[in-house]
Amino acid sequence: MSEILSSNLTYLKPSETVAISAETKRRQALGEDIVDLSVGEPDFDTPKAAAEAGIAAIQKGYTRYPPNIGIPELRAAVARNLSLMSGGRALNPDQIVISSGSKQSIFNACFSLFGPKDKVLIPSPAWVSYPQIVHLCRAEPVAVPGDPEWGLKVSVKDLERKYDKLVKGLILCSPCNPTGATYTATEIKAIAGWARDHGVWIIADEIYRRIYYGNGPAPSLLDLPDEYLEKVVLIYGAAKAYAMTGWRIGVAYAPMPVAKAMAALQSQTTTGANHPAQWAAATAFVDEAVERDVQKMVAAFHLRRDRVVERFRQEAPGVEFVEPTGAFYFFFRVDGVTPGHDCTGTVFCEQVMAAGVAMVPGAAFGDDHWVRMSYAASDKDLDTALERLFGLIRRLGARAA
Ligand code: PMP
Numbered sequence: 580m581s582e583i584l585s586s587n588l589t590y591l592k593p594s595e596t597v598a599i600s601a602e603t604k605r606r607q608a609l610g611e612d613i614v615d616l617s618v619g620e621p622d623f624d625t626p627k628a629a630a631e632a633g634i635a636a637i638q639k640g641y642t643r644y645p646p647n648i649g650i651p652e653l654r655a656a657v658a659r660n661l662s663l664m665s666g667g668r669a670l671n672p673d674q675i676v677i678s679s680g681s682k683q684s685i686f687n688a689c690f691s692l693f694g695p696k697d698k699v700l701i702p703s704p705a706w707v708s709y710p711q712i713v714h715l716c717r718a719e720p721v722a723v724p725g726d727p728e729w730g731l732k733v734s735v736k737d738l739e740r741k742y743d744k745l746v747k748g749l750i751l752c753s754p755c756n757p758t759g760a761t762y763t764a765t766e767i768k769a770i771a772g773w774a775r776d777h778g779v780w781i782i783a784d785e786i787y788r789r790i791y792y793g794n795g796p797a798p799s800l801l802d803l804p805d806e807y808l809e810k811v812v813l814i815y816g817a818a819k820a821y822a823m824t825g826w827r828i829g830v831a832y833a834p835m836p837v838a839k840a841m842a843a844l845q846s847q848t849t850t851g852a853n854h855p856a857q858w859a860a861a862t863a864f865v866d867e868a869v870e871r872d873v874q875k876m877v878a879a880f881h882l883r884r885d886r887v888v889e890r891f892r893q894e895a896p897g898v899e900f901v902e903p904t905g906a907f908y909f910f911f912r913v914d915g916v917t918p919g920h921d922c923t924g925t926v927f928c929e930q931v932m933a934a935g936v937a938m939v940p941g942a943a944f945g946d947d948h949w950v951r952m953s954y955a956a957s958d959k960d961l962d963t964a965l966e967r968l969f970g971l972i973r974r975l976g977a978r979a980a
Contacts, residue, residue, distance in 0.1 A: 587717075590711065590715075591711065591715070594708060595707055595939065595943035599928075599938075599939055600618040602937075614936050614937070614956065614960045614963050614967070615937045616936055616937060616953050616960075618953060618955075619756060619953055619955070620818075621822040621876060621907070621955045622955050623822040623872075623876050624822060625859070626821065626822065626863065626872035628862055629817075629859045629863035631862075632859045632863075633856060633858060634855075637855045641854050644850060645851050645852065648676050648838075648851070650854070650861065652858070653677055653828075653858070653864070655672050656862075657670075657677075657815070658670040665801040668802075670801075671835075674833055675830060676830075676831045676833065676842050677828065677829070677830060677857060679852045680816065680818065681786050681816035681829030683845070683849070684831040685708070685712055685750075685829075686712050687841040687844050688782050688831055688833065688841060689713060689748070689782065690844060691837055691841050692747065692780050692782075693718035697746075698718065698720075698721050698745045698746045699719070699746070699747065699749065700742070700779075701713070701721065701749075702723050702733040702737075702755075703722035703723060703724050703725060703945040704757055704758065705750070705757075705945055706756045706757065706784070707943050710722075710945075718747070719745075722945055723737050723741045727899075730758060730760035731758045732755075732762060732766065733770075735770060735772075746779055748779060749770075750784060751781055751783050753767070753784075753785065753798070753905070754788070754797050754906040755905075756908055757910050757944045757951040758901045758903070758908065759884075759903025759904065759909060760903070760905075761791060767798050767800060768807070775807055775810065778810070781812070783811055784814045785797070785814060786814060787819055787906040788815065789873060790819060790820055790877055790880055790906055792905060793905075800813055801813060810834070811833075811834075812831055812833040813831065813833070814830070814831055815829075815831075817863055817864070819907075821860070821873060823856075823859070823863060826853065826856040828860040880955065883956075884903055887952075887954050887965070888909075890965055890969075891909075898912065898916065899911065899915065900912065907954050908952070908954070909952045910951050910952075911949065911950055913941075913949065916976060917975045917976065917978070922975065923940070923942070923948070924948065924949050925942050927975075930975070931950075934968070934971045935967050936968055938951060952964075952968075
């Protein structure tokens with residue numbers, strides 16, 4: 580293959596999380612009993628008012644090309660939504676670009692800002708697509724290992740250690756996929772200050788901002804004064820908190836020249852995001868009934884988080900994990916599960932798949948000592964999965980002993 584394909588794809592690997600989820604669906608279709616905890620997708624339906632707005636948009640004939648930067652109604656709705664979450668800060672809708680999912684927003688931001696010889700710092704473990712996207716820009720991703728004593732988050736010291744003059748960007752994900760850890764307001768301010776002082780761009784992936792188990796939405800770069808935001812592209816979207824993964828609506832809020840470049844880029848690639856889906860999202864971001872649905876979903880994720888944490892403490896007391904404060908992932912360490920044999924995440928996930936549960940090895944996120952489990956699943960599925968998981972942990976422990 581390598582002689583056919585261009586060097587643009589030298590580093591390209593298909594997304595491991597998408598691949599595991601596809602393999603799980605294939606096995607389920609063959610009749611295998613597998614609980615899928617691999618995928619980063621809410622198990623809830625899209626809130627009714629948002630879905631109906633999408634249907635109405637089709638019926639009203641909003642089926643032609645949209646403005647490539649996004650319809651003004653959606654950009655205004657996003658500005659209002661983000662402003663409400665950030666203490667009333669004013670956001671200029673002209674700086675908001677709508678794309679086909681926040682994955683495309685991140686791609687557009689990176690492609691507009693980073694190129695050959697640039698380095699981009701990525702706190703690790705990290706979402707699978709960040710290093711891949713940076714490679715597609717022909718820039719160099721540089722992993723910054725997070726501190727295991729600190730929910731695998733990075734500090735300014737960790738960033739400083741990996742910094743040199745070629746570093747042009749940092750991709751910061753909070754609440755974090757895969758760990759569920761959330762940076763506090765103080766930590767965000769320190770990192771933003773460090774980036775500003777070094778002239779480093781921050782791509783702040785806040786797609787999980789609403790799925791937070793503290794008070795209100797998670798702390799954000801948008802909570803900081805303007806002087807911190809001159810080199811920040813904020814990423815947000817409808818997929819996760821609004822249970823709209825399939826509608827493919829992503830949001831970027833960027834300084835004007837970058838927003839313009841991102842819009843121009845997509846005018847030459849996708850022409851913009853699905854038109855009726857933009858109307859659905861425009862309702863989702865401001866509708867009061869949708870807001871109540873979001874609150875109910877977040878409350879359900881919170882209960883599931885508590886249940887998973889509690890059961891791990893009781894039934895797998897030796898297993899180290901990051902206590903999640905946001906998103907819907909639980910990240911646990913498996914090398915201690917088989918004392919003396921250092922089990923890897925990859926081996927563990929093969930075995931847990933054989934026991935009837937799909938999860939993602941930490942290798943996909945840059946550290947194979949760990950495994951990621953999504954708890955965006957029904958209580959029943961979660962209970963079945965935990966029984967199978969703890970059964971396997973006990974068996975592996977007994978075999979190793
Ligand atoms: N960022 C993170 C951290 C994610 O986990 C995901 C989805 N798994 C995305 C971005 C992309 O989301 P979207 O569906 O909006 O493209």
